[in-house]
Amino acid sequence: MHARGPSSDQDVLLTTSSRSEMPQGPLKKSRWPSGWRVGAITAASTALLALIINISVAAWAASNFGFEGGIATVFTGDCKKVETMNTWIHLAINALSTALLSGSNYCMQCVCAPTRAEVDKAHARRRWVDIGVPSLRNLRNIGWKKVILWWCLGVSSIPLHLMYNSAFFSTLATYDYNVIFASENFITGAPYNKTKYPDVRNFNLTDLQLRAKTFDRLSNADCIRTYATDFINTHRNVVIIVDNATAVKSSIKDVYLYDFSNNNDFSNNNGLTAYDPYNWICPPGTIPERKYGSRVYCYSIIDNKVIPQADNWNPRNWKSKYCMTENVTGKCSLSFSSVVIIIVIVFNIGKALSMLWVAFRITDHPLITVGDAISSFLTKSDDTTRGICMITKNDIKTQSLSWKPGVYAVPLEYRPKRRRWFQSASKARWLITVLLCSFALVGIIGLEIYGVSALTGGSKDIKTLWSLGLGAVHPQSLISGWSLPSGGTSAIIPSVLVANVPQPILSFLYLLINGLCTSMLLAQEWSGFANERKTLRVSNPKGTQRSTYFLQLPYRYAFPLLAFSGVLHWLVSQSIFLANVSTYFPDGSLHEANSISTCGYSPIAMMFVLIVGGLLLIFVLGLGARRLDAGMQLAGSCSAAISAACHQPPDDDGAADLPVMWGKLPKEFMKEGQIGHCCFSSVSVDKPVVGELYAGLPAGNNEFHSEPISSERLKQA
DSSP states (O other), rough: OBBBBOSSSSSSSSHHHTTTOOSSSSOOOOOOOOTTTHHHHHHOOOOHHHHHHHHHHHHHHHHHHHOBBEEEEEEEEEEEHHHHHHHHHHHHHHHHHHHHHHHHHHHHHHHHBBBHHHHHHHHHHTOOOOOSOOOOOGGGOHHHHHHHHHHHHTTHHHHHHHHGSEEEEEEEEOOOOOEEEOOOTTTTTOOOTTSSOBTTTBOHHHHHHGGGGGGGEEEEHHHHHSSSSOOOOOEEEEEEEEOOOOOTOOOOEEEEEEHHHEEEEEOOSSSSSSSSSSSSGGTTTTSSSSSTSSSSSSGGGGIIIIIGGGGGGGGGGGEEEEEEEEOOOOEEEEEEHHHHHHHHHHHHHHHHHHHHHHHHOSSSSSSSSHHHHHOOOOOOHOOGGGTTOOHHHHHHHTTSSOTTTTTTOOOOOOOOOBBBGGGGSSHHHHHHHHHHHHHHHHHHHHHHHHHHHBBOOOSSSHHOOOOOOHOOGGGGGGGGSSSSSSSSSGHHHHHHHHHTTTHHHHHHHHHHHHHHHHHHHHHHHHHHHTTOBBBBEEOOTTTTTTEBBBBBBBHHHHHHHHHHHHHHHHHHHHEEEEEEEEOOOOSSOOOGGGGGEEEEEEEEHHHHHHHHHHHHHHHHHHHHHHOOSSSOOOTTTTTHHHHHHHOOOTTOOTTTSBBBBBOOOOGGGOOOTOOBBBBSSOOBOOOOTTTOOEOOOTTTTTTHHHHHOOOHHHHHH
């Protein structure tokens, strides 16, 4: 007695008579796009929306701010506001670029999906093609126009990811400033030694003395906190009021010029940033040695040693009572690059046109999902795969079962194995994906170690790294010592390219992981037909067929993968980024020679990339460890193996439009003594019997093998 397979609706499977009551044939053709074409139109619409946004923003920047040297400054002012604007803009850019990547991947998979005619042509030459997964193999079996279109979609993604994140960039402002140690009467106009302290370019002491009475008064502790910061952009010159000045008649006792570039050496030979900022704040003797070779720097003891002793603060051996600080308007800026956006727009146009071509100019019917292939082969059987119903993808690849004209395969015993998901994808696909992802993670670890070691001076614990933030510019984390230009607009494009090199690499890794997950989920869907009768999920449904997911990938997997991709792209943009610092003289004029354009990095953002990337890889490996439903042979994405399982009985017309199941055809469909046959069918099927031989065809087809073959002969074969 054969066990019958379960039905999705009833215990009794569909019979030939019950099939006649099911709706058959195509539904009335709609004048509106449907199926995979809707997804392609959505992708093209996203690309057009991105193009409209890019052109509109470029036109807005040009008309309202103008471009100077290819750069438009769209906002200048408070640095915190600039930082907030920059963060939100880059989140939006990464969301848009992720949508473009997803749409491009969708269209590329549609383009490389073979038509039935292309499958038949390949099978006639005993070649197989991939169904339902992204595939380079298929490029040699599809039309040359599609191949060109596929390359256009792929290549256009590279400059988009390489440049897009740097279309907008922020420029921090910092002031050089003078520290004037003076008696209280300096504020009221008391004379000072003008021979020793003359008025010079960019520093007019006479003017400063006249304005000093309008400066803000700060306590010693507040004064230390105000100037113990990497970038001084809301304050400038400071007058330290000292109380040990009776021995000197001049109201000015000492003047110290704080020069941002001199206190942060960006040009040392080993490429590491020498970082010893605002060292004038620490009184002599506070730290044992103030030089780059020392393990302790002034900035590292401000909070725990200098501020607690603020009442006795004596910078440069002058006992401070309080200070008067000059408040200024912030000069941080948000800028927009015309060169970058023009490149982005050009390739955005190319991508949009390619997607529109896919959506409206591809008029054939590609087999995009495994359901499409099953539907096609059930509608019109493939003669090249008759009689090999138990063949697997591995058999086809290794030729362990002959797939040649006039050469028959040996029938196989049914020995179902409980396989795992990872076995559904090829070893090469797994090897390439896991190795490249592992190399990327190891590379991040190496860069993290190098980056942390390059942070000169002070503690390098997690608290210190966290204080550097994500995507935040700090002098000690600016890359220096390389041969690229470090100043002016000529330095921007090289820095943009360096900062964004990881983005296309990340996009490529996403496509590999997407393809791997698609292969595994395709196999899970395939194996489910051995245990449940269900309708086919196709890209262009008719009858009772179901509509497709995001191509072959179910939404519950597609959306998390997209979210992982978007988060990783953003984290990478915060790990290494374009860093511009404009330096201003103490009088507020731009010190162009000391301004910097380079790349900065964030060790904590790199840690997050490592964590999120590692979790994604673990997630994929975890999927691979899951077990497939037992029962069916593993066909994977192999068109020949899929075709071999689709030789239903002659009177099972219209099976593609009805709920189907894979199993052994009952005896009434077979000739006496004929070897069993397994296939997809809308009629009642049995579960194959373990140990029985299967390879024959149902009655009414050309016979393949009618003679049973012993286990010994099978082993010999």
